[in-house]
Every structure is written in C-alpha cells, then in structure tokens.
Amino acid sequence: MQLVSIWRIIAAMKHALNHKPDYEKELRKAGVRITRPRRIILDILTSTEDHPDAMKIFHRAIEIDNSISLSTVYRTMNLLEELGAIHRHAFNGGPSRFEQAHGEHHDHLIDIDTGAVIEFKSDKIEKLQLEIAKSLGYDIVHHRLELYGRKLDRPS
Amino acid sequence: MQLVSIWRIIAAMKHALNHKPDYEKELRKAGVRITRPRRIILDILTSTEDHPDAMKIFHRAIEIDNSISLSTVYRTMNLLEELGAIHRHAFNGGPSRFEQAHGEHHDHLIDIDTGAVIEFKSDKIEKLQLEIAKSLGYDIVHHRLELYGRKLDRPS
C-alpha cells in the first residue's frame, strides 16, 4: 500500500462525512426521499465539473449501479430542477444539459457558436430583478437569466 | 352578392396591406425567406390568442395547406425563437407552447402557484446585460430572463 492512497482515503472520508449528508439533509427537509438511484445521481452531479446531459448522467450512473433506468434519471432531473438544486440548459435544439446549483447563484452566457457555457454573476441585476418583482407584487423564488452571444473578436 | 361580404373583403385587404407585410418585411430584413409554410404558420401565430403547442399549430396549418409537415412547424418555431419573434414556454414536462412576441422585447415573471405568465421589460437590466457580455468578450444575440415568483399578498 502506498502512502498516496492513504490521503485519497482520507479525502474520501472527508467528502463522505461533510459534503454528502449536507444536501441529502436539505433534500429530506424538503420532503424528498433519498433513494439509492437518487443518491448516485446526486453524487455524479456533485463531483462533476462539466454540464452533462441525461444520457451522460445515465451512463455514469450504470457504472455504479447497472439497474438504474434512464427514466429515473429524467425524473430525478425534473425533481431537482423544481427544487432549484440544479439548473437546466437547453442549447440549440440539443438535449438538455444539467449543472448542480452552487451555493452561490450565477447566471449564464452561452456561446451560440460553440455551445460553451460561461458563468457570471451580477448583484446589480439581481437587485433590479427583486425591485421589478416587488413592483409587480411578487416575491422571487428563483430565476433564470441566459445570455446567448457570440465572441466579439472571432475571425470572420 | 351581399353587402356584408364587401366589408369582409375590405377588412381582409386592410389586413393584407397593413399587418402581414409588416412582420414579413422584418423577417426578410433578418435574412429569412418567406416561404408558403412559414407564411401560414406566421398567420396562425398572429391571429391566435392562446399559446398553442407544435401539434396544435400543425393541425391548424394543414387545414390551410395539407402538404405542410410537422417537421417544418418545429423548424419554424426554432427559427422564430432564435430571432426573438416568438417565446417558448415549457410548462411542467408537457410539450413546448409558443406565443408571438410583441414588437417590443419583454421578459417573463412566472407565478409558480398558478402558472400565470406576466410580461415586463427593463431597460436597465438590458443595459447591464450588454455591459456584462462585453466585459466577457461577447456580443449578445438574444437572451432569456425568467423570474419565478409567488404573490406577496396571497392569503396563506
């Protein structure tokens, strides 16, 4: 056994002890049952850096538990989206892609040529949104702001 | 021939002379070819009050020209959405429903209890969006801002 693996194990334990229960507790509080498929899907979403679509999530999931079905992936994504735990990006007719909602909310700028998703955040805009909603007699539960753009300096 | 039909014809002419060419010219300016299927679909969208889905639009279209295909309806909806000429509402897993965009661009506040859609517009936000995109090196082609909220004064 090599030393490096010890640190790996410690990191995994930290992860298991701190991170996972965090959002599972959150979800239970919201009345969501933590089932085996859901736990696996949540882990995938938590540990990924990219914005996978349902099929990609499904493939990663069946490597952990090959009994999970694609329907369940879709159902779980819809559930988590409604709860605000993930965001859905529908790009250019292609399949929806998902991303875990970080503690901090952020908005998206989508490159319509490449599909790249850039995250950004603007307190000014958030504040304006609150003002507008209030003036319409509403309280904002969540929002979605997507800018679709094209690189300024790209070679024609 | 009855008198009433004369007024019908005049109304139709007014419509043909004023309304239709309006947005057709707009679209042509944007480099969109006005084909027979597109003209029919545009007419349907213009003259409807509800938010039909693709299948409903298709059925109305084939009553006018039964050679139109469902694919073309979908393609046209995607095209018009990209141009900002219509808005797509994906409600609760069901099929997408469409609505003609008024001349002015507007954003949406969606009541998460009733599903009601309220339109609004804020130059300040639009301006901020442009600034943000520019600072990220992008030019905005279009955007989508949706606030999901709940009435402030609703009885608990």
Next chain:
DNA sequence: ACACTAGTTGCAAAGATTCTCAACTGGAAA
C-alpha cells in the same frame, strides 16, 4: 421572363423525454 443557388421542405428514421403500471422501498409509526 429565365436561370441559378443557397436555403427550405416533406418524409421517414432517429433521438430525446415523458408516461403507464406492477413491483419495490424509504422512513414513519408502533
């Protein structure tokens, strides 16, 4: 009016997403 070509169309097939339903299970209550 005619020819030309890039953009569109219809169709059928593929791909993405939701639905139906009988079997299963998380977690509350005893």
Next chain:
DNA sequence: TTTCCAGTTGAGAATCTTTGCAACTAGTGT
C-alpha cells in the same frame, strides 16, 4: 425491529422533437 403505505423505480410503450437527404423554391442577378 417489524409493519405499513405513499412515493419511487425499471421496463417498455407512447409522445415529442430533431435530423439526413433528395426534391423543391424564394429571391437574386441577367
């Protein structure tokens, strides 16, 4: 721990949406 049942799941059918391709056509230029 065991029971119990509302909520969840897997499988596949159904529905919704996009795509590939050969035929067609709007709009430009002659």
